[in-house]
Amino acid sequence: MSGSEPLGTEKIYFREAIARAMREAMREDPRIFVMGQDVGAFGGSYREFDGLFAEFGAARVRDMPVAEAAMVGIGVGAAAAGYRPLVSITYMDFMMLGFDPLINYGAKLRYKTGGQLTAPVVVKTTAGAKGQGVAHSQCIEAWLMSVPGLRVVAPSTAADAYGLLKAALREDGPVVFVDHKRLFPIAGAVPLAETTLPIGRAAICRSGTDLTITTHSYMTRVAMEAASLLQSEGLSVEVIDLRTLAPLDIETIVSSVKTTGALLTLEEGQVTCGVGVEVIARVHERLGLIPAARVGALPAPISSNPVLEPACLPDASRVVVAARNLLKNRIC
Amino acid sequence: MLIRGFETALARRPDHGFQLLSSGEEAVAVGLCAALRDQDQLLTGGRSIGPALARGLDPKRVMAELLGKISGTNRGKGGRGHLADPAAGFFGAHAVVGGNISIAAGVALSMQMSGTNGVAVILFGDGAFGAGALHEVLNIAASWRLPLLFVCNNNQLSVSTPRSTALAPKNLSDIGLAFGMPSWTVDGMDVEMVASAAQRAVEGVRAGNGPGFLEFVSWRFASHSTTARETRSRAELEEIRGRCPIARQAEALMAAGLMDEREHVSLKHEVADAVAAALAFADESGYPDPDEVLVDVW
Amino acid sequence: MFYKISVPPVADVEEIRVLEWHGDVGHRFNAGDLVVELETHKAIIEVRAGQPGVLRKILSDAGNWQQIGLPLGLMSDEESEALPDAAESIVDLAVDFEIN
Numbered sequence: 001m002s003g004s005e006p007l008g009t010e011k012i013y014f015r016e017a018i019a020r021a022m023r024e025a026m027r028e029d030p031r032i033f034v035m036g037q038d039v040g041a042f043g044g045s046y047r048e049f050d051g052l053f054a055e056f057g058a059a060r061v062r063d064m065p066v067a068e069a070a071m072v073g074i075g076v077g078a079a080a081a082g083y084r085p086l087v088s089i090t091y092m093d094f095m096m097l098g099f100d101p102l103i104n105y106g107a108k109l110r111y112k113t114g115g116q117l118t119a120p121v122v123v124k125t126t127a128g129a130k131g132q133g134v135a136h137s138q139c140i141e142a143w144l145m146s147v148p149g150l151r152v153v154a155p156s157t158a159a160d161a162y163g164l165l166k167a168a169l170r171e172d173g174p175v176v177f178v179d180h181k182r183l184f185p186i187a188g189a190v191p192l193a194e195t196t197l198p199i200g201r202a203a204i205c206r207s208g209t210d211l212t213i214t215t216h217s218y219m220t221r222v223a224m225e226a227a228s229l230l231q232s233e234g235l236s237v238e239v240i241d242l243r244t245l246a247p248l249d250i251e252t253i254v255s256s257v258k259t260t261g262a263l264l265t266l267e268e269g270q271v272t273c274g275v276g277v278e279v280i281a282r283v284h285e286r287l288g289l290i291p292a293a294r295v296g297a298l299p300a301p302i303s304s305n306p307v308l309e310p311a312c313l314p315d316a317s318r319v320v321v322a323a324r325n326l327l328k329n330r331i332c
Numbered sequence: 333m334l335i336r337g338f339e340t341a342l343a344r345r346p347d348h349g350f351q352l353l354s355s356g357e358e359a360v361a362v363g364l365c366a367a368l369r370d371q372d373q374l375l376t377g378g379r380s381i382g383p384a385l386a387r388g389l390d391p392k393r394v395m396a397e398l399l400g401k402i403s404g405t406n407r408g409k410g411g412r413g414h415l416a417d418p419a420a421g422f423f424g425a426h427a428v429v430g431g432n433i434s435i436a437a438g439v440a441l442s443m444q445m446s447g448t449n450g451v452a453v454i455l456f457g458d459g460a461f462g463a464g465a466l467h468e469v470l471n472i473a474a475s476w477r478l479p480l481l482f483v484c485n486n487n488q489l490s491v492s493t494p495r496s497t498a499l500a501p502k503n504l505s506d507i508g509l510a511f512g513m514p515s516w517t518v519d520g521m522d523v524e525m526v527a528s529a530a531q532r533a534v535e536g537v538r539a540g541n542g543p544g545f546l547e548f549v550s551w552r553f554a555s556h557s558t559t560a561r562e563t564r565s566r567a568e569l570e571e572i573r574g575r576c577p578i579a580r581q582a583e584a585l586m587a588a589g590l591m592d593e594r595e596h597v598s599l600k601h602e603v604a605d606a607v608a609a610a611l612a613f614a615d616e617s618g619y620p621d622p623d624e625v626l627v628d629v630w
Numbered sequence: 631m632f633y634k635i636s637v638p639p640v641a642d643v644e645e646i647r648v649l650e651w652h653g654d655v656g657h658r659f660n661a662g663d664l665v666v667e668l669e670t671h672k673a674i675i676e677v678r679a680g681q682p683g684v685l686r687k688i689l690s691d692a693g694n695w696q697q698i699g700l701p702l703g704l705m706s707d708e709e710s711e712a713l714p715d716a717a718e719s720i721v722d723l724a725v726d727f728e729i730n
Binding site for chain 2 (some may be wrong): 023033059064065067069070071072074075077078079080081082083085100101104105110111112114115116117143148149151172173246
Binding site (some may be wrong): 011013014015046047184185186187 | 634642643644645647670673695
């Protein structure tokens with residue numbers, strides 16, 4: 001051991017946290033199985049399913065042809081019929097192909113059947129820009145937040161990926177689990193004991209008194225970097241990692257903004273109809289028109305171009321500028 | 333007869349709602365369901381009333397559902413487009429054309445994984461034949477040898493679009509052959525032929541031979557739905573309605589000495605009574621409370 | 631003379647986990663020998679000696695984590711040389727590395 005990890009934890013890669021969650025869940029519940037491209041012997045595009053095929057075999061770790069609509073639908077159908085599949089969609093961009101079975105059937109199943117059926121399926125997908133071009137870079141989790149019957153979670157650390165995935169696999173309805181390309185190189189401390197995290201609970205990663213930043217997924221790391229920079233300018237920033245996008249943990253956010261009096265939302269997706277505008281609207285409903293601002297990608301497709309991609313995406317310095325402007329304009 | 337009587341009575345009501353009726357296509361529903369056992373599951377598209385009744389769902393609860401009452405199979409919240417009674421082997425209708433073909437494959441997969449000896453049957457129209465979902469699922473079902481039977485009720489019209497202008501294969505069942513599965517095209521207006529073809533197909537799937545594709549060629553006697561305009565001429569319709577599968581079966585039974593006129597009339601009364609009882613049940617039942625709007629969302 | 635073996639600068643990697651040392655302290659490596667295997671988030675890095683030397687100190691054992699560019703161990707030309715006090719002045723060992 002390196003010795004710097006908290007007691008009772010192990011430091012592992014993000015992908016290992018996912019594999020561990022799957023392994024534990026699949027050992028405990030024989031109804032859980034995995035479907036996706038390259039999930040079997042290949043172990044997943046990010047090796048996030050390493051070891052599962054060897055332990056559980058082809059019946060429970062199933063490679064699929066490229067057919068997202070069918071894949072999601074088969075997952076939803078098998079879930080409705082009593083299983084607990086995890087459908088892996090390598091790029092979130094291609095989740096769109098599975099929207100019909102997931103949203104028109106899966107999310108509405110309990111309601112439309114008057115409670116007779118439900119679809120406990122987890123759709124796990126990787127979002128985010130990392131040099132792969134306009135159709136392999138999107139963060140569209142905001143699109144899913146408004147679907148009644150659909151839960152959406154987005155971890156930013158290995159520990160949260162582990163805990164939220166275990167929780168997602170225990171839910172009685174459909175859950176979309178969104179991770180991010182840029183989270184896979186990171187490692188983090190994960191509890192040694194088998195644990196789950198509650199869905200619907202945000203985490204305060206950094207306490208502060210002058211400004212609340214709400215964020216999720218990879219942007220949490222950007223927010224923390226920005227908070228450090230703002231600290232050196234004498235500003236105390238509280239960073240809240242949403243962790244669950246649907247249902248949002250509005251209580252934690254409201255409680256924070258009551259103290260700070262200012263709210264900045266940060267996401268890698270588009271700000272139009274994004275995660276941030278929903279957070280701000282709900283905070284305004286509760287606290288009145290406190291100063292608020294949104295930071296997200298510029299309104300353009302995200303090219304793989306090495307100059308244009310970073311120009312499009314939020315980074316710590318853009319967040320710092322937005323925070324300064326927000327606090328400067330605030331009437332104290 | 334029950335299906336025809338039920339739907340006729342429903343259509344007469346001013347509050348009949350948005351319905352897709354099976355008149356002319358009753359033989360497909362009845363013949364297909366005759367081949368299904370308790371452990372099987374039937375999924376359908378939006379033309380669900382005929383198949384639901386044929387599968388044995390209680391007409392009272394179906395009528396209540398269609399009229400939006402809380403005593404309906406889906407607590408009034410699904411309507412015709414989403415009728416479901418999985419405990420009775422009717423996993424359910426889904427109103428998105430082709431939208432539950434992949435769902436049916438998931439049900440079939442669950443049966444395969446559990447080893448239940450059940451068969452999942454997905455009934456869709458020629459209107460769904462062009463949908464991508466069908467082709468993706470044909471491939472996976474064949475590849476995994478899923479216990480799934482594809483049944484295409486080809487009534488030769490998708491709202492206003494004739495099958496001949498929209499769909500390329502000579503027989504729609506040819507698509508099954510392309511994926512290496514047993515495939516048949518059968519006359520959908522003869523209930524005995526439908527039943528025996530369905531029996532053969534279902535048992536082949538049950539035996540572990542992998543999926544099968546059944547095409548029944550039928551005729552729709554009315555327009556696509558209660559809101560859709562009819563595109564065929566009066567003369568055309570008169571000719572089409574002359575092919576009534578119910579009349580045909582009645583004639584065949586009487587010709588074979590298996591039913592006499594008195595028994596036929598008696599059946600008509602039985603149907604009328606059942607339909608009346610269904611309507612009465614539905615009319616006596618209440619609507620859901622407005623608070624029900626937020627129940628069973630999650 | 632002493633040399634330090636550091637984590638090679640691999641693209642898209644921030645930190646690694648030491649997988650296995652292919653020799654104990656005191657082992658003499660020839661040029662081209664596999665010295666240590668490192669695990670990144672997606673691959674294994676084989677660090678091979680670019681020059682001969684004796685492994686004198688392991689700073690990161692198997693299972694430990696280390697950042698890109700930071701030292702993993704110390705090598706010297708001869709076993710008899712005394713270990714230095716400060717590691718900062720030590721030059722990097724010439725290495726070849728392969729990512730699998």
